[in-house]
Amino acid sequence: MIGVFDSGYGGLTILKQIRRQLPEYDYIYLGDNARAPYGTRSFDCIYHYTLDAVRYLHRQGCTLIILACNTASAKALRTIQQHDIDPEQLRVLGVIRPTAEVVPSLTRTKHIGVLATPGTVASESYRIELAKQDPALVVTQQPCPMWVPLIEAGEHTSDGAQYFIRKYIRQLISRDPLIDTLLLGCTHYPLIQSAINAELALLGKQDCRTIAQGGIVAQSLTDYLLRHPQIELRLQKGGECTYLTTDDPDRFAQAAAMFLGAPVQATHVDY
Numbered sequence: 422m423i424g425v426f427d428s429g430y431g432g433l434t435i436l437k438q439i440r441r442q443l444p445e446y447d448y449i450y451l452g453d454n455a456r457a458p459y460g461t462r463s464f465d466c467i468y469h470y471t472l473d474a475v476r477y478l479h480r481q482g483c484t485l486i487i488l489a490c491n492t493a494s495a496k497a498l499r500t501i502q503q504h505d506i507d508p509e510q511l512r513v514l515g516v517i518r519p520t521a522e523v524v525p526s527l528t529r530t531k532h533i534g535v536l537a538t539p540g541t542v543a544s545e546s547y548r549i550e551l552a553k554q555d556p557a558l559v560v561t562q563q564p565c566p567m568w569v570p571l572i573e574a575g576e577h578t579s580d581g582a583q584y585f586i587r588k589y590i591r592q593l594i595s596r597d598p599l600i601d602t603l604l605l606g607c608t609h610y611p612l613i614q615s616a617i618n619a620e621l622a623l624l625g626k627q628d629c630r631t632i633a634q635g636g637i638v639a640q641s642l643t644d645y646l647l648r649h650p651q652i653e654l655r656l657q658k659g660g661e662c663t664y665l666t667t668d669d670p671d672r673f674a675q676a677a678a679m680f681l682g683a684p685v686q687a688t689h690v691d692y
Contacts, residue, residue, distance in 0.1 A: 422447045422657050424483030426474045429457035430573060430673075431608030432489030433680035435516065438635030439487070440662065442643055447657040449481055451690070454668035458569050459492040460538030460607075467540065471497035472505055477692035479511050484655045487642065488515045491537060491606050491634075495544035512652060516608070519641035520634050521550035524604055525558060527630060532559045532599040536589065536617075537606030539564040547606055561600060563593035565607070572609045573676065577616075586613060590620045603631045611635065612680065665690045 423446050425436045436450050451474055453459075459467050471493040478486050488494045494515030501513055524533060535547045542564040551558050567585040571577050594600060603621070605611060611633040621629045646653040666673040670687040677685045 422449055422481070422483045422485075424448070424475075424478035424481070424486040425450045425489050426453075426471070426478060426486060426493070427451075427488075427490040427608060428453050428459035428470070428493065429569070429609075430454070430676050430680050431569070431610075432487075433677055434608050434611045434633070434635050435487065435489035435638050436662075437681055438639040439642055442636075442639040443646075444660055445658045447659045448662040449478060449483060449665060450662065451478055451665045452667070452673060454666050454673060456667065457573075458538070459490065460540040460569060461566065462492075462540065464496050467492060468497040468500055472501055473692055475501060475506070475511075475513055477690070479506075482657075484511055485652060486511065486513045487638070488513065489608055489638070491516060491546075491608065492540040492544075495541050495546035512649075514642070514645065516634050516638050517546050518550055520604065520606075520632075520637050521547060521554055522641075523637050524602060524632060525551060525555045527632065528558070528602040530599045530601045531555070531557055532561070532597055532601060534593050534597065534600040534603040535560060535562040535606045536565050536568075536593070536603065536610060537562065538569060539566050541606055547604065559597065559599070561593060561597040562606075563589050563596075565589045565610075568613065569607065569609050572612050575676070575679065577613050582613070583616065586616050587620055590617060591624065594621075594624055594626060600626075601629050603629055605631060605633050608634060664688070667691065 494517045498515040542562045571582045664687040673687040
């Protein structure tokens, strides 16, 4: 099976696109909602939380796991890959590198903005990965600490949310008016992408392109499986998806429907 892990609900935007492109596989989605959000936690805390989830998904039969969380990808992925897993038994992939591989080809000015949680911004992961693709890129990052709580509370269309969308976008563009490509560096942010675009238009930045990660990660996974047939052959193909949460399953199902646009059933787990 393919495991998809996130600290909360945002990874559902990644799962939705992966299942759209690769519907034949079986999936387990695990949201660590009881300990979310991860964005403001320490490196060690995020690493241990993520490793717990990876080991749990492996015990459930997952031989390929996607960390559909930018914070976990930034602060835990490399350590887990290098020290905690046997690649012959389990592969763990993230969302930052595939995104960084695509985004440089989309900019004309070579000025890129990154909207992300404070944890992802502090990790410098996007700046590092983008520089590997093109050292000439100018990358300006903007932490958006209020967006995830507002989205998960279902308040992302409220006037209060609009205030914080306006605040962070204006802070970012004031620091670099030449930005023409804006990366949504958190998997929650596609839910407010239209509001972000509207704010950019008010600033005269209609040509600034906002990039969500779901489609990029789905295509990257497709390519990965084509390059690694020995891994693809181990994956179950029943088209099923199981939803697990460390918090209240009814609350998870209600929020998940908002992210997926369809009802789901969820199960509570401890690990």
